[in-house]
Amino acid sequence: xxxxxxxxxxSPQSSAEFKPSPHSSPDHxxxxxxxxAPLLEKxxxxxxxxxxxxxxxxxxxxxxxxxxxxxxxxQQLSRRKPRRSTCRCCLCWSxxxxxxxxLLAGIAAGVLYLxxxxxAPKYSIDKVSIKGFNLTxxxxxxxxxxVTVRAENPNDKLGFYYRTGSSIDVHYQDNRxxxxxxxxxxxxTNNVTVFKTVLKSDGVELTSAxxxxxxxxxxxxxxxxxxxLRAPVKIKVGSVKTWTITVKVDCDVAVDxxxxxxxxxxxxxxxxxxxx
Numbered sequence: 001x002x003x004x005x006x007x008x009x010x011s012p013q014s015s016a017e018f019k020p021s022p023h024s025s026p027d028h029x030x031x032x033x034x035x036x037a038p039l040l041e042k043x044x045x046x047x048x049x050x051x052x053x054x055x056x057x058x059x060x061x062x063x064x065x066x067x068x069x070x071x072x073x074x075q076q077l078s079r080r081k082p083r084r085s086t087c088r089c090c091l092c093w094s095x096x097x098x099x100x101x102x103l104l105a106g107i108a109a110g111v112l113y114l115x116x117x118x119x120a121p122k123y124s125i126d127k128v129s130i131k132g133f134n135l136t137x138x139x140x141x142x143x144x145x146x147v148t149v150r151a152e153n154p155n156d157k158l159g160f161y162y163r164t165g166s167s168i169d170v171h172y173q174d175n176r177x178x179x180x181x182x183x184x185x186x187x188x189t190n191n192v193t194v195f196k197t198v199l200k201s202d203g204v205e206l207t208s209a210x211x212x213x214x215x216x217x218x219x220x221x222x223x224x225x226x227x228x229l230r231a232p233v234k235i236k237v238g239s240v241k242t243w244t245i246t247v248k249v250d251c252d253v254a255v256d257x258x259x260x261x262x263x264x265x266x267x268x269x270x271x272x273x274x275x276x
Contacts, residue, residue, distance in 0.1 A: 121160060121187075122152040123249045123271050125227065125264065126194065133258035135215050141206065143177045145170050145199040147227065153191045159236035160187045163244065166231040170199055172214070172224075177204060182231050214258070221256040222265055246274040 129146035147168065153160055166182040180199035187193050206214075217223035229249035235242040251269040255262040 117156070118158055119154045120271070120273065121247065122154065123229070123247075123251075124150045124269055125251050125253055125267055126150050128253060128255055128262055128264060129260045130255065130258045130262050131260060133214070135211065135218070135258070140202075141177075141204045142200075142202045143170075143204060144201075145178055146196060147199060148194060148196045149182075149229070151187060151193045151195070153187050153189060153193075156189055157237070159189055161234040161236060161241065162187065163232045163234060167229070168197060168199055169228045171226040171228070173210060175204070175206065175210060177201060177225075182229070186236075218257055222254045223256075223258060224252065224254045227251040227253055245276075248272045248274060 125147060127146075127148040131144040131146075132142040134141070147170075162182060162185050164181075164184055167179060168182065169179045170177045178199040178201035180197050182197055183195055185193065185195070214223060227250070229247075229251075231247045231249075232244050233247050234244055249269060249271040251267060253264060254266045256265050257263075
């Protein structure tokens, strides 16, 4: 009996590809082998968690180059800095100049005080003559006060110019009884000037309570009045005149009766000066 001859496979590689593995199952004996995936140089990291991003920016760009959306804002802020510094410089210069002027004014005032030794003028009421008070009648009153004022200038180097626009008012409680003005005159150094001024008013109506208080005060020989004096004055220093200041005199005066022979039983005067 002749032997069987099997055909020889010329390609040993093909026979090797289909050679079943002793451990493989019969179902996979004829499946082709998949080629291996190419290896990458660096492994790809896993994607970050949701909402987390890592951005790497060069240091120079972080500090020197603003992002495009903030470039305009950066330019506006950079332009404002010189203006603020200029305003600060102007404010500092203004404050320094103001302080310097105040110091110079204080020094000048101190020098003038040491040179001239100014003293405030003194005022008093020497005499009061009263007319027009008929308390037995209910008709409106027409009071008249003839007031003698004594003004003393104790300064050696200062004179006073009493100018127009002065006023003198006489009040009883809250009722103005009469008013008038001071004469215009000049008062020299170390001078005492006594002048008389007439204060008048017409048609003064008093309430029954005020009328009764006047009668009671005359019975007690003490009728109180308030006298307010305001006088615009210029001070003469050598050959120089100052600006106009206002002399203020407020006196509480009480008389024994409301007649021409009235006598002052008490008086208290307070005076001051308004420089502006």
